[in-house]
Amino acid sequence: MDKFSVELQEISKRFGHTTVLEGVTLRVRAGEFFSLLGPSGCGKTTTLRIIAGFESPDSGAVFINGIPATTTPPQKRDVNLVFQNYALFPHLTVEQNVAFGLEMQKLPRSVIRERVGRALELVRLSGLGSRFPHQLSGGQQQRVALARAIVTEPSVLLLDEPLGALDLKLRQEMQLELKRLQRELGITFIYVTHDQQEALTMSDRLAVMHWGRVLQVGTPQQIYEHPATRFVAEFIGESNFLEGRVVHMADRRAVVQIGALQTDIVSDCPLQVNQPITLVLRPERIQLCAPCERDRVWTGIVEELIYAGSQMRYRVRVSAELALTVSGPSANGITAGERVGLTWDPQSLRPLSERSA
Amino acid sequence: MNTRTRTLLWPGLVWLLLFFAVPLGIILVISLGRRTPDGAIVWGFSFDNYLRVFDPLYWIGPWWNSLGLATLTTLFCLVLGYPVAYTIARRSAAVKNLLLFLVIVPFLTNFLVRIYAWFILLRPEGWIASLLRSVGLELALLGSPVGVLIGLIYGYLPFMIFPIYATLERLDFALVEAAYDLGATRWQSFWRIIFPLSRPGVIAGAVLVFVPVLGEFITPKLLGGGKVPMFGVLIEEKFLGRVSDWPLGAAMAVVLMGLVLLVLTWYFRHLTQTRWVG
Numbered sequence: 001m002d003k004f005s006v007e008l009q010e011i012s013k014r015f016g017h018t019t020v021l022e023g024v025t026l027r028v029r030a031g032e033f034f035s036l037l038g039p040s041g042c043g044k045t046t047t048l049r050i051i052a053g054f055e056s057p058d059s060g061a062v063f064i065n066g067i068p069a070t071t072t073p074p075q076k077r078d079v080n081l082v083f084q085n086y087a088l089f090p091h092l093t094v095e096q097n098v099a100f101g102l103e104m105q106k107l108p109r110s111v112i113r114e115r116v117g118r119a120l121e122l123v124r125l126s127g128l129g130s131r132f133p134h135q136l137s138g139g140q141q142q143r144v145a146l147a148r149a150i151v152t153e154p155s156v157l158l159l160d161e162p163l164g165a166l167d168l169k170l171r172q173e174m175q176l177e178l179k180r181l182q183r184e185l186g187i188t189f190i191y192v193t194h195d196q197q198e199a200l201t202m203s204d205r206l207a208v209m210h211w212g213r214v215l216q217v218g219t220p221q222q223i224y225e226h227p228a229t230r231f232v233a234e235f236i237g238e239s240n241f242l243e244g245r246v247v248h249m250a251d252r253r254a255v256v257q258i259g260a261l262q263t264d265i266v267s268d269c270p271l272q273v274n275q276p277i278t279l280v281l282r283p284e285r286i287q288l289c290a291p292c293e294r295d296r297v298w299t300g301i302v303e304e305l306i307y308a309g310s311q312m313r314y315r316v317r318v319s320a321e322l323a324l325t326v327s328g329p330s331a332n333g334i335t336a337g338e339r340v341g342l343t344w345d346p347q348s349l350r351p352l353s354e355r356s357a
Numbered sequence: 358m359n360t361r362t363r364t365l366l367w368p369g370l371v372w373l374l375l376f377f378a379v380p381l382g383i384i385l386v387i388s389l390g391r392r393t394p395d396g397a398i399v400w401g402f403s404f405d406n407y408l409r410v411f412d413p414l415y416w417i418g419p420w421w422n423s424l425g426l427a428t429l430t431t432l433f434c435l436v437l438g439y440p441v442a443y444t445i446a447r448r449s450a451a452v453k454n455l456l457l458f459l460v461i462v463p464f465l466t467n468f469l470v471r472i473y474a475w476f477i478l479l480r481p482e483g484w485i486a487s488l489l490r491s492v493g494l495e496l497a498l499l500g501s502p503v504g505v506l507i508g509l510i511y512g513y514l515p516f517m518i519f520p521i522y523a524t525l526e527r528l529d530f531a532l533v534e535a536a537y538d539l540g541a542t543r544w545q546s547f548w549r550i551i552f553p554l555s556r557p558g559v560i561a562g563a564v565l566v567f568v569p570v571l572g573e574f575i576t577p578k579l580l581g582g583g584k585v586p587m588f589g590v591l592i593e594e595k596f597l598g599r600v601s602d603w604p605l606g607a608a609m610a611v612v613l614m615g616l617v618l619l620v621l622t623w624y625f626r627h628l629t630q631t632r633w634v635g
Contacts, residue, residue, distance in 0.1 A: 054534055074537045087535040091553050100549070101539035152539065 004066065005030045005156050005188035006051055006079075011060035013046055013212075020046045021057070022212045028190060029205075030065075030155075033182050035191045037199040038209035039235070044192045045084075047209070048158050051190065052081045065155055075104075079156040080149040084164060086141050088133040094120070094144050095129035101152040119151040122181065139170045146181065156188045163198070175202055196236045200224065208232045230352055233280045240286075240324045242279040242349070246271050253346070259319050261298055264346040271351070278352045283327040285348035288314065288334060289341040296341030300324070305336055316340060388607035396601050406608035422577075423588045426502060427570040430509040431517075434566050435559065437510070438517035442558075443551075445518075446525035457522070460515050472508060472579050479504045479580065500582035508576040513569070517562035524558030525551075557628070564624045568617050588613050 006028040013021040021043045028034045036044040049055045050062060053074035062070045064077055080101070089097050098119055102112045120126050123143040133141055142162060149157055159178075163171045179202060182189045193199050199206045200220040207217045208231075216228040227233035230241065244258035254271050256263055256279065265279060291299045303323060304315035312330040317323040324342065334340065388406055391399040410416060445456045463471060478485055479498040489496050498504040528551065536546035552559075574589030581590070588609060595606025 052538060054537075074534070075540050075542065081535075081538050083531050083535060085529075085531065087529065087531040089532060089535070089550060100536070100541070104540035104545060148535075148539070 007063040009061045011057045032204040035199040035203040035206035042209040043212040080154040081158040084160045086145040119147040240281040265349040286326040434517035442521035508580045513566045516565040520561035521558040524555040
């Protein structure tokens with residue numbers, strides 16, 4: 001059995017008349033990089049604050065390192081939080097900020113000095129110890145916040161959209177830095193973000209949240225390849241949704257009727273003939289070919305081309321009510337108004353477990 | 358500064374010159390003079406009056422009363438006002454405004470009237486004195502430093518509450534959460550984070566209380582009944598009393614002003630020396 005760093009059981013939380021969390025259950029394994037992903041207002045920050053101990057759940061239980069912690073005050077939890085706006089103490093120097101947690105543990109001065117030095121080294125801020133926070137850049141402040149949180153060696157580090165205030169370049173740099181830090185420290189990271197790209201590239205596993213519920217938990221690949229609901233498919237990457245009805249079923253292969261069109265799919269779960277079904281088809285899984293190509297699935301008219309650097313996005317109308325988004329290499333000479341064939345592997349079509357969410 | 362702005366400054370400058378700088382000059386000149394036995398002023402250039410102000414034999418009482426009461430008032434206002442400011446700052450916007458309004462309400466009544474109200478409350482036959490007497494405390498409130506202190510604290514408490522409130526209101530409460538998260542108790546996070554960050558407000562409040570109390574006149578006059586000589590009261594006596602001594606009164610006024618300037622200089626130096634930005 002896996003050892004869990006943090007376990008949430010059926011957590012619910014209301015603020016006044018608004019339900020913020022409803023039956024949230026999560027198990028975060030020791031040493032993993034776990035992300036809570038969702039749009040703003042989905043409850044991810046509240047979940048993090050419940051783990052940190054700043055909010056107490058209305059119902060449900062929190063376990064930290066296997067020990068019940070639902071009512072443990074934040075001071076006594078073996079978790080540290082990196083705040084969204086860093087929350088650095090403005091009247092203390094970088095060194096004093098980092099030393100704060102160690103001073104609260106009443107460690108000897110020499111030990112504090114040594115560990116502060118090591119933490120600053122780890123976040124590559126050695127030499128800036130005597131500066132005040134306002135004398136640092138945003139990226140440097142971020143590193144101070146990290147050093148302050150890791151210096152007390154918590155078993156779990158909570159990060160609340162820590163890169164939200166940084167520009168793109170710095171963001172990408174800090175993403176790598178955070179991964180390196182997590183590897184070197186070997187502690188559990190729980191990372192809150194609304195940026196799906198960030199969650200996919202950094203996490204070992206992630207939970208997608210929406211309206212106070214966890215919709216799906218899994219590795220980035222599982223979630224991207226097998227989105228459980230329409231919301232997950234829409235939130236993570238781009239998707240085409242095909243609504244249809246199963247017309248034929250044999251083995252794991254089925255034929256789905258979508259309007260006047262038909263396509264083959266491969267399904268892991270049993271389907272029934274005549275059952276309504278929603279299929280997800282990622283734009284990059286569709287190939288464009290000549291309209292007369294033999295293994296084409298459908299044909300359509302290119303309505304629109306959107307240039308996006310290395311990629312080109314095509315809007316292809318396949319029937320009066322259905323247009324698909326296709327992405328492909330930009331230099332293939334296709335122009336608007338052209339008639340094209342579309343082809344894909346039946347395995348690329350993923351049925352959603354719910355019809356809509 | 359362009360000529361038009363300079364022109365606009367003239368009325369104000371003339372006003373200040375006529376009614377502030379010139380009278381101040383007159384006071385300075387008087388303070389260097391001498392008083393004849395029949396109370397008239399003899400112009401001169403001597404520092405005798407200043408030596409008299411600092412003569413311990415005559416002045417230990419007034420010095421003690423003024424500085425001591427100003428210090429005590431400041432301390433009590435701080436201890437009483439800080440929790441009030443903190444409580445208000447942590448409320449929602451609507452409650453905040455209501456509570457702040459309640460702090461201001463007394464100002465809608467004339468100060469003199471409010472001090473007279475205290476006069477009635479603190480009388481020996483008033484309910485406060487009888488309450489104290491019933492528990493065995495025979496305490497003269499009216500005509501004693503205690504009564505004056507109560508009146509001063511009452512009058513100046515809002516001047517402490519407002520600046521502290523202003524700094525606490527801007528305080529990011531995430532900082533306190535960060536302190537808790539790092540293992541600080543409530544007490545530790547108060548002394549290590551909240552109080553240091555509210556220090557500009559505390560100092561501003563202390564200056565706003567200490568400086569005017571040093572020169573207070575009405576409160577010690579009415580509640581002290583002439584038995585609590587603070588500087589303000591004595592200066593008034595020297596100018597308007599039965600045995601007037603304008604040169605001595607003027608010297609006292611100048612010394613008091615010097616003291617206030619000293620406090621303000623320290624305050625502004627402190628402001629510019631704050632190294633962090635809140």
